[in-house]
Amino acid sequence: MREQFIAILGHDLRNPVAAIQNVAQLMLRMPEDNRVQRLGRILQNSSLRMREMIENILDFARGRLGEGISLTLTEQPTIEYLEIVIAEIELAWPQSTIIKEFNLHQHIKVDARRISQLFSNLLSNALHHGDSSKPVTVSAGIIDDSFQLSVTNYGEPIPSEFLADLFKPFSKGKNQHGKHGLGLGLFIASEIAHAHNGSLNVSSAAGTITFRLEIPVILS
Numbered sequence: 495m496r497e498q499f500i501a502i503l504g505h506d507l508r509n510p511v512a513a514i515q516n517v518a519q520l521m522l523r524m525p526e527d528n529r530v531q532r533l534g535r536i537l538q539n540s541s542l543r544m545r546e547m548i549e550n551i552l553d554f555a556r557g558r559l560g561e562g563i564s565l566t567l568t569e570q571p572t573i574e575y576l577e578i579v580i581a582e583i584e585l586a587w588p589q590s591t592i593i594k595e596f597n598l599h600q601h602i603k604v605d606a607r608r609i610s611q612l613f614s615n616l617l618s619n620a621l622h623h624g625d626s627s628k629p630v631t632v633s634a635g636i637i638d639d640s641f642q643l644s645v646t647n648y649g650e651p652i653p654s655e656f657l658a659d660l661f662k663p664f665s666k667g668k669n670q671h672g673k674h675g676l677g678l679g680l681f682i683a684s685e686i687a688h689a690h691n692g693s694l695n696v697s698s699a700a701g702t703i704t705f706r707l708e709i710p711v712i713l714s
Contacts, residue, residue, distance in 0.1 A: 507548050514541040522585065539586040546618060549611060550678035553685065554663060563608070563682075563689040570606040572641070573598045576634060579614045587621050591629035598634045602641050602711045604690060612686045612694075613643065615679035616705050620647035624703070636711065640692075643707040652698040660696055680705075 518541055521534030553563060573596055580592055613632075620630045624647030631646045652660070661684040680694075683705075687694040692709030 511541055511544050542586045550682045553682045554678055563685045565605040565689050567603050569601040569603050572602055575606045575610045579610050583617050590621055593629050593631040595633035608686045612683040615683045616645040620645050624649040641709045641711045644704055646702055646704040648702055657696050
């Protein structure tokens, strides 16, 4: 019953959040007014975070109801979807620096919407918890017959005993008290990877944290 209520609530919140995002985008198109621009960025940032939380809550509720992560697999120019995610994130985080290292020209058979959701969760996590004075590096490509996507940020190293817990629901990791979020983003990202018969791993060394997705692909 609780999971059903959460699923219904999350679904009903989608349209109001979409309306807020539309207003924020209109405000960002008014360059002559700096105050409106600033408020638009705040609104965009908040609505993006709300949208991510709603999608994560819905997926978590579906999992608890036995539905799991649903996929629609089609051959897609995945790089275009990744670029859209980066553009949205850059609007919400105008002071951030995101370095792209993309080497992906092929169309691969994945659920592009789900991969975008996974990527958005990883990128938002890096910006929330990483060193804001240093860039976040994202890379994507085909390596050894697998689609690989990684997000690396600078920050305090995560002790090895805490790494596995990052993918558990409602986990925020060590030293993340007071940070925004429900602790579902990395869990949902991991579930999306598994639904693609892939894996999502994390490593922490030399002041950097890297999340790496690997999905086996058959190139057309």
